[in-house]
Amino acid sequence: MAQEEIRAELARVAATLGAPASVVVELETPREKSHGDLATNLAMALAKPLRSSPREIAARLVSGLRxxxxxxxxxxxxxxxxxxFRLGAAQLVETVHAVLAAGREYGRARADPPLRVNVEFVSANPTGPLHVAHGRGAAVGDCVASLLEWSGHAVTREFYVNDTGIQVRLLAESLWARIQQRVGREAAIPEEGYHGGYLAELAGRLLAERGAALADEEPATGVKICRAFAVSALRGEQQEDLARFRVNIDVYFDESRLYAERRVEAAIASLEARRVLFEQDGALWLRxxxxxxxxxxxxxxxxxxxxxxxxxxAYHEDKAGxxxxxxxxxxxxxxxxxxxRMRAAMAALGHGPAFFAALIVQLVTVLRHGEEVRMSKRAGEFISLRELVDEVGVDAARYFxxxxxxxSPFVFDVDLATSRTDENPVFYVQMAHARMSGIFRVGGLGPASVAADGVDVAALSDPSEVELIKVLGRFPLVVRRAAEALEPQRVTAYLEELARAAHYWYHRCRVLGEPRALERARLALARATQVVLANGLGLLGISAPERM
RNA sequence: GCCCCUGUAGCUCAGCGUGGAUAGAGCAGCGGUUUCCUAAACCGUGUGUCGGGUGUUCGAGUCACCCCAGGGGCACCA
Known part of the structure; x- marks a missing residue:
C-alpha cells in the first residue's frame, strides 16, 4: 500500500540523516483536505535529536525522498x-485493485514477529445467566481477539470458570433450598444466596432427573449433587448464550485445575525464588x-x-507457562x-510490561422507550444477554x-437499535452494504465476476468516487491502529465514515446503464466498497446482508 | 481519607497513549434542492471558557501538579 511505501521511504531517508531508531515514522490523514492525502510530523519529531529546526530537517528529508x-x-x-503528500491519480486505481485482489483478506496484516496472545473475557461465575454487561465484555473481548488476528497474531479466546469458592457454594445451597421447597418443605435460601427464578426451574429439572428421593439425601450430599448439577447446567447455558452471540471460546479454564495441577504452590515457589514475599502477622504477603x-x-x-x-x-503464570x-x-x-496489583504481580514474576494488559468494561444501562430499565442481580431481576439479543438481534447488540x-459507561437504547433509519448506525452501515449488493442483483451480475483489470482510471473522476476510494484505502491502517490500541470503536467509527461515503456516491453516481467503460469502473468500485464493508463488519462479528 | 474512571457543540460521542497546522463527527435545529440501482438522500448553516487553575514547552484538548463536579473502588471479601 501507498502508506507503507511512503513510511518505509521516510524511514530510510531519516536513517541516512542520522535519526535514532526510537523515532517512529507515523503517517496521518490530515483533517484539512488542502493539506494533502497523507502527512507526517517526522521532521518535528527529529528536531530535538538532530538539533536542528523542523523545517530545515523537513527540507533535507524531502530532498532525499525517491x-x-x-x-x-x-x-x-x-x-x-x-x-x-498528495498521492498520484494512479494510486486510486491501485487501491481498487488491491481491494479486489485481496478480497476477504483485505485489511489483514502480517505481524513481525507474530505473537501468541491470550484474550480472556466474560469469565462469569457459573451462578446464573449472562447479563448485558457480560454481553458487552463478550463483544469487546471477541473483537479485540479478532483485531489481533487480523494483525497477524495467534490468538486464543479464553473463559476462566470460577468453579470453586463461596459463590458456587452459595449457588449449591440455594438450589438445595429450592429442591426442598419443591417437595413442599420449609426451606430458606441463604441470605447472600441466589434468589433468581431460574434456580426454581433448575430444581424442577434436577428432581425430574434424579427423582423425589433426592430431597431426602443428607444435606451435605444433596448440596454436593446440587453443586455439580447447577455448575454444569449454568455453564452450558452460558455457552449457548455465547454461541448464539457468535462468540466461540477456545478454552474454558477451570479454577479447580489450578489446585489439581498444584499451580498455586508453583506460583508461591516462583515468587519465593524472586524474594518478593514476606511474612507478617501470620500471613504471607507479596511486596x-x-x-x-x-x-x-x-x-x-x-x-x-x-x-x-x-x-x-497462579492462573496468569500458567498462561505464560x-x-x-x-x-x-x-x-x-x-x-x-x-x-x-495484578500488573505488579506480573512484574514481580519477571514479565515485561507488555505481557499483561487489562481492559475495563464499564456498566451498561438499558434504555427502553426513553426509560431506564433497572437491573439488580441480587433481587433476581436483571436483563439477560439472551433477552437483549431476542429483542434487538445479535448484529445490533454487538455493534452497539x-x-x-x-x-466509558454505555447507555443501550433499545429503540434506536431496532429502528430502521439512518440514525441507527448499524442499520446505516449494513444498508450501505445491501445497496452495493443491490446494484449487482439488479444488474444480474455476480459480484465476484468483477475484476479491476481494464478499469479506466479517468472514468472514476467524480469527487464522490475519489473520496470513496481514499476511504477504502485507509482500512488496513484503521485495523492496525485499532489493534494496537485494543479499541474496537475505531472500526465502527470508520465503517460509519465509509458507509457515509458509499451512500453519498450511490446517490450521486449511477452505475448500471452508464457507458461501458464507466459502468465497468463503477462496478469495480461498488464491489470494492462491498468487500471492505463486509470485511469490517465481519471483523466485528456482524453480518453483511445482501438486502434488507 | 486514599486510588481509578469520566467531564469536549443543544444531545450522543471521536480526538488525549506517541503534544503540532483554523478542535471534529453523527443526531437535533434552521434554510434550500431532489424523488432516480432499496425503504429517503443531498447542499448550506457551529461566537465550543475542550470542567477550572497553575506549570512544562517554540507549541497543550493532549503532558505534570492542584482544585471542582459525577460515577466506581477500597478488606487477611469473592
Whole structure:
C-alpha cells in the first residue's frame, strides 16, 4: 500500500540523516483536505535529536525522498514542519485493485514477529445467566481477539470458570433450598444466596432427573449433587448464550485445575525464588509496592486459606507457562482497582510490561422507550444477554457494545437499535452494504465476476468516487491502529465514515446503464466498497446482508 | 481519607497513549434542492471558557501538579 511505501521511504531517508531508531515514522490523514492525502510530523519529531529546526530537517528529508513513478504527485513542507503528500491519480486505481485482489483478506496484516496472545473475557461465575454487561465484555473481548488476528497474531479466546469458592457454594445451597421447597418443605435460601427464578426451574429439572428421593439425601450430599448439577447446567447455558452471540471460546479454564495441577504452590515457589514475599502477622504477603502498587497484598491469610489474589496470579503464570507472549484480560468495572496489583504481580514474576494488559468494561444501562430499565442481580431481576439479543438481534447488540470506548459507561437504547433509519448506525452501515449488493442483483451480475483489470482510471473522476476510494484505502491502517490500541470503536467509527461515503456516491453516481467503460469502473468500485464493508463488519462479528 | 474512571457543540460521542497546522463527527435545529440501482438522500448553516487553575514547552484538548463536579473502588471479601 501507498502508506507503507511512503513510511518505509521516510524511514530510510531519516536513517541516512542520522535519526535514532526510537523515532517512529507515523503517517496521518490530515483533517484539512488542502493539506494533502497523507502527512507526517517526522521532521518535528527529529528536531530535538538532530538539533536542528523542523523545517530545515523537513527540507533535507524531502530532498532525499525517491518514490517510484506515480506514487506521489506532490510533496510539500507546511506549517511548523509537516510534510504533506498528495498521492498520484494512479494510486486510486491501485487501491481498487488491491481491494479486489485481496478480497476477504483485505485489511489483514502480517505481524513481525507474530505473537501468541491470550484474550480472556466474560469469565462469569457459573451462578446464573449472562447479563448485558457480560454481553458487552463478550463483544469487546471477541473483537479485540479478532483485531489481533487480523494483525497477524495467534490468538486464543479464553473463559476462566470460577468453579470453586463461596459463590458456587452459595449457588449449591440455594438450589438445595429450592429442591426442598419443591417437595413442599420449609426451606430458606441463604441470605447472600441466589434468589433468581431460574434456580426454581433448575430444581424442577434436577428432581425430574434424579427423582423425589433426592430431597431426602443428607444435606451435605444433596448440596454436593446440587453443586455439580447447577455448575454444569449454568455453564452450558452460558455457552449457548455465547454461541448464539457468535462468540466461540477456545478454552474454558477451570479454577479447580489450578489446585489439581498444584499451580498455586508453583506460583508461591516462583515468587519465593524472586524474594518478593514476606511474612507478617501470620500471613504471607507479596511486596507489590516494589512494583507500583500502593500497598502490599496478602496471598495467604493468617488462617491458612488463600486470598483470591493468589490463584489469579497462579492462573496468569500458567498462561505464560502455556507459551503466551501476551495476556489480555477484559474485566468488569468492579475489578478496576485490581489492575495495579495484578500488573505488579506480573512484574514481580519477571514479565515485561507488555505481557499483561487489562481492559475495563464499564456498566451498561438499558434504555427502553426513553426509560431506564433497572437491573439488580441480587433481587433476581436483571436483563439477560439472551433477552437483549431476542429483542434487538445479535448484529445490533454487538455493534452497539463495540461503538463506544469500553471504559466509558454505555447507555443501550433499545429503540434506536431496532429502528430502521439512518440514525441507527448499524442499520446505516449494513444498508450501505445491501445497496452495493443491490446494484449487482439488479444488474444480474455476480459480484465476484468483477475484476479491476481494464478499469479506466479517468472514468472514476467524480469527487464522490475519489473520496470513496481514499476511504477504502485507509482500512488496513484503521485495523492496525485499532489493534494496537485494543479499541474496537475505531472500526465502527470508520465503517460509519465509509458507509457515509458509499451512500453519498450511490446517490450521486449511477452505475448500471452508464457507458461501458464507466459502468465497468463503477462496478469495480461498488464491489470494492462491498468487500471492505463486509470485511469490517465481519471483523466485528456482524453480518453483511445482501438486502434488507 | 486514599486510588481509578469520566467531564469536549443543544444531545450522543471521536480526538488525549506517541503534544503540532483554523478542535471534529453523527443526531437535533434552521434554510434550500431532489424523488432516480432499496425503504429517503443531498447542499448550506457551529461566537465550543475542550470542567477550572497553575506549570512544562517554540507549541497543550493532549503532558505534570492542584482544585471542582459525577460515577466506581477500597478488606487477611469473592
Amino acid at each position: 518514490f517510484r513513478p506515480g506514487l506521489v504527485e506532490a510533496t510539500e513542507i507546511a506549517g511548523p514542519g509537516f510534510i504533506n 507489590t509496592t516494589a512494583f507500583g502498587d500502593d500497598k502490599d497484598r496478602v496471598l495467604r491469610k493468617s488462617d491458612g486459606s488463600f486470598t483470591y489474589f493468589l490463584p489469579d496470579i 502455556r507459551g503466551f507472549d501476551r495476556a489480555i484480560d477484559v474485566w468488569g468495572a468492579d475489578h478496576h482497582g485490581y489492575v495495579p 457494545f463495540l461503538m463506544r470506548r469500553s471504559d
